[in-house]
Amino acid sequence: xxxxxxxxxxxxxxxxxxGMTLLQxxxxxxxxxxxxxxxxxxxxxxxxxTLDGEPRPSCALPAQAAAGRRVVTVEGLGSPEQPxxxxxxxxxxxAGQCGYCLSGILISAAALLAREPDPDEVAVRAxxxxxxxxxxxxxxxxxxxxxxxxxxxxxxxx
Amino acid sequence: MNLAFGFPLGQAGNAPHLPGSxxxxxxxxxxxxxxxxxxxxxTPGKVEIGQGIVTALAQIAADELDVTxxxxxxxxxSTPGSPNExxxxxxxxxxxxxxxxxxxxxxxxxxxxxxxARRAGVPADRLQVEDGTFLRPDGVxxxxxxxxxxxxxxxxxxxxDVAPKAAASRRLAGSSAPRLDLPDxxxxxxxxxxxxxxxxxxHARVVRPPARAAALLECRDGPLPGDARVLRDxxxxxxxxxxxxxxxxxxxxxxxxxxxxxxxxxxxxxxLAAWLDATPAQGSEVAxxxxxxxxxxxxxxxxxxxxxxxxxxxxxxxxxxxxRDGGLEVWTHSQGIYNxxxxxxxxLGLQAERITVRHVEGAGCYGHNGADDVALDAALVARAYPxxxxxxxxxxxxxxxxxxxxxxxxxxxEAAVDAGGMLCRWRAVLRGNGHSSRPGRAKDPTLxxxxxxxxxxxxxxxxxxxMAGGGGGQRNAVPGYRVPxxxxxxxxxLEMPLRSSALRGLGALLNVxxxxxxxxxxxxxxxQDPVAFRLRHLEEDPRGAAVLREAAAMxxxxxxxxxxxxxxxxxxxxxxxxxxxxxxxxxxxxxxxVRCRRLWIAADVxxxxxxxxxxxxxxxxxxxxxxxxxxxxxxxxxxxxTSDSWDTYPVLxxxxxxAVEVRLIGPxxxxxxxxGEPSMGPTIAAIxxxxxxxxxxxxxxxxxxxxxxxxxxx
Numbered sequence: 001x002x003x004x005x006x007x008x009x010x011x012x013x014x015x016x017x018x019g020m021t022l023l024q025x026x027x028x029x030x031x032x033x034x035x036x037x038x039x040x041x042x043x044x045x046x047x048x049x050t051l052d053g054e055p056r057p058s059c060a061l062p063a064q065a066a067a068g069r070r071v072v073t074v075e076g077l078g079s080p081e082q083p084x085x086x087x088x089x090x091x092x093x094x095a096g097q098c099g100y101c102l103s104g105i106l107i108s109a110a111a112l113l114a115r116e117p118d119p120d121e122v123a124v125r126a127x128x129x130x131x132x133x134x135x136x137x138x139x140x141x142x143x144x145x146x147x148x149x150x151x152x153x154x155x156x157x158x
Numbered sequence: 159m160n161l162a163f164g165f166p167l168g169q170a171g172n173a174p175h176l177p178g179s180x181x182x183x184x185x186x187x188x189x190x191x192x193x194x195x196x197x198x199x200x201t202p203g204k205v206e207i208g209q210g211i212v213t214a215l216a217q218i219a220a221d222e223l224d225v226t227x228x229x230x231x232x233x234x235x236s237t238p239g240s241p242n243e244x245x246x247x248x249x250x251x252x253x254x255x256x257x258x259x260x261x262x263x264x265x266x267x268x269x270x271x272x273x274x275a276r277r278a279g280v281p282a283d284r285l286q287v288e289d290g291t292f293l294r295p296d297g298v299x300x301x302x303x304x305x306x307x308x309x310x311x312x313x314x315x316x317x318x319d320v321a322p323k324a325a326a327s328r329r330l331a332g333s334s335a336p337r338l339d340l341p342d343x344x345x346x347x348x349x350x351x352x353x354x355x356x357x358x359x360x361h362a363r364v365v366r367p368p369a370r371a372a373a374l375l376e377c378r379d380g381p382l383p384g385d386a387r388v389l390r391d392x393x394x395x396x397x398x399x400x401x402x403x404x405x406x407x408x409x410x411x412x413x414x415x416x417x418x419x420x421x422x423x424x425x426x427x428x429x430l431a432a433w434l435d436a437t438p439a440q441g442s443e444v445a446x447x448x449x450x451x452x453x454x455x456x457x458x459x460x461x462x463x464x465x466x467x468x469x470x471x472x473x474x475x476x477x478x479x480x481x482r483d484g485g486l487e488v489w490t491h492s493q494g495i496y497n498x499x500x501x502x503x504x505x506l507g508l509q510a511e512r513i514t515v516r517h518v519e520g521a522g523c524y525g526h527n528g529a530d531d532v533a534l535d536a537a538l539v540a541r542a543y544p545x546x547x548x549x550x551x552x553x554x555x556x557x558x559x560x561x562x563x564x565x566x567x568x569x570x571x572e573a574a575v576d577a578g579g580m581l582c583r584w585r586a587v588l589r590g591n592g593h594s595s596r597p598g599r600a601k602d603p604t605l606x607x608x609x610x611x612x613x614x615x616x617x618x619x620x621x622x623x624x625m626a627g628g629g630g631g632q633r634n635a636v637p638g639y640r641v642p643x644x645x646x647x648x649x650x651x652l653e654m655p656l657r658s659s660a661l662r663g664l665g666a667l668l669n670v671x672x673x674x675x676x677x678x679x680x681x682x683x684x685x686q687d688p689v690a691f692r693l694r695h696l697e698e699d700p701r702g703a704a705v706l707r708e709a710a711a712m713x714x715x716x717x718x719x720x721x722x723x724x725x726x727x728x729x730x731x732x733x734x735x736x737x738x739x740x741x742x743x744x745x746x747x748x749x750x751x752v753r754c755r756r757l758w759i760a761a762d763v764x765x766x767x768x769x770x771x772x773x774x775x776x777x778x779x780x781x782x783x784x785x786x787x788x789x790x791x792x793x794x795x796x797x798x799x800t801s802d803s804w805d806t807y808p809v810l811x812x813x814x815x816x817a818v819e820v821r822l823i824g825p826x827x828x829x830x831x832x833x834g835e836p837s838m839g840p841t842i843a844a845i846x847x848x849x850x851x852x853x854x855x856x857x858x859x860x861x862x863x864x865x866x867x868x869x870x871x872x
Binding site: 033079096 | 210334344345522553771779781804
């Protein structure tokens, strides 16, 4: 069954048989690499995307559930040429080690900053709570999100 | 792994006088080559596992060659394209690969300058190198690495007579260059092996048995999604499909249709100590000396127990294999590509020359996880589909339950101080499985699915490296404190119900915690401050004393008595007794659960090629150790591991991560000592000390969960 939705701002159509998850559609026929498989049980956060602006795991969600909705992956946040402030801040803070968890964490952080431009550290930790990082780069990531929030507020004022 | 243990010699032979891995592979061309197009390709045998080694090695090369970082291209390791540096483990990559690259680059630079000097008619020491271009004293260019790329043959062996730059004149090594791999990772670009897509690639999943001891009786036929098919090879059961979703869905269906004969083979998880005590073992002496010692005035005797632990990589293990023209190509995130190849040779009956193994980055592994195992899985499926690349991705359950586990163990320590409050006696006896089932080191393969084939291969029981090679279970079992009477021995189990292998820190996790706990208890029983007591025994180890003093100063030791239920512990160790020094202070809050709120860490790892990378590693190790201390234990019944999800194997989450402050101290021009693991043991020990300060109990069993702490109170 063909499923049509908006993917990172552009229309996308994918042939999604029953049993295909949104993550499998994104990484398979749609050719993305940002959303990552970590557990398949919505328990680690690697596969997060936003669905109509809400961050959520894509690894157990049927691809068909995305029909008609807006899906954003880490690729939709920014590019090396035009990085999202979060991506710039994660590079500035060197916030990562193996990096496997970063795509999902950036998605949740972006959703946080979209609804709360001036979060405190507790709010950042709460927003990232669904995400596991095994390398122990958590504190750098928290600093990076707070730095991005400052950058975005300054941009807003400018 | 390191040079002293199981390290193979390069084709060119042994060169014991050369530094680092040049010993095993002295030919310069195996380490670097210049391109006429203006870059230098560096080919280390060590691999990126999230620790930032690619960046640090590039810094070393750029510095020694006097080129910008952008001109250095680190090529991922492959057989036979890179030197055989054994396994990327043990916090040894800078010492082994970094030092080899530093010296190889120094020699290559000298060869190039010699030619340029001859051509320009000036002495070589009058030439300057500026971003790879050689400048005469008058500023005129006299060639470059790029122009001379063809003219200077690097097919020569290192001579060991060219000194690298003095520490003071290094510009890149010692600076926190941004990581070269991080941009791809924050933009979600394909970089991991998991992202690799080859034309015609098939997707496969393995269907694991419901028990460790199991035989496949039958697999009923039935419809499968898409074009999925079942593959059976002995008791190895897999599904293969053109599309990943179909392979994934088919695996679940086939699992429900397979019937297995199972047998109970695992010990009683609730009484690991009894199992460890009762299992046959091979005893050996670790260290022993007997000097005249005064009589004991205060004695401490205690037993410390740790469970099996999982690596818990965030990305499940993955591999791609292609069987073509009687040969095999494997893409893997293994830590040791030559070691993996050796086991593939044994299992598949191919000659080594017929197998090419290429490293591609995966998620962080923290030791010997499923990376090697899944490579065999992919090879077995690929053998059935010649010409087609086959990608196998493990499930979360496979990663947590079927990867090798870090073995449970116990240590009994009996130690005493004399009437003057000095250590006079130390006895320690260790018991547990070995900490290495790395491939490529034994006659039989260690790979998971090798035991499912017909005929099956028997996994060798896990071994421990000798102390000269860093040790395994006995790592850090010998205290770094001066003691006149010392007797440390170990008993390595000769049965292995759960496949055991290396996890970051190996035996240091248990041994540093146990040693430091006993030190705290001896200080307490003899009425001494724990920091002052340790310092009295570190007079011959000034760098150890310095990190301890620094951590104590950072946390304001001993501080005023805190609120109820809050306490600070402090601990230190020199990793492996030969690596980096690290002291950690932990502030612990004990309410319904124990939380670690803050960590203060002082470390001396000698030369830090990339200080920010070192801090990242030290902090990461401490946070993983916090997770191990407070939460982690592999759970199992008599048939199988049951902690096969993040619900059943919980790890530290964002809300639980302590604030961490890291300071690097010590001589920056001293040899580099490795940063990945030294903080782990001291962190566990400091948390245990904090629990004692907060609750008045000494934890005796990991993890420090409410249940196990309550048991310790009784």
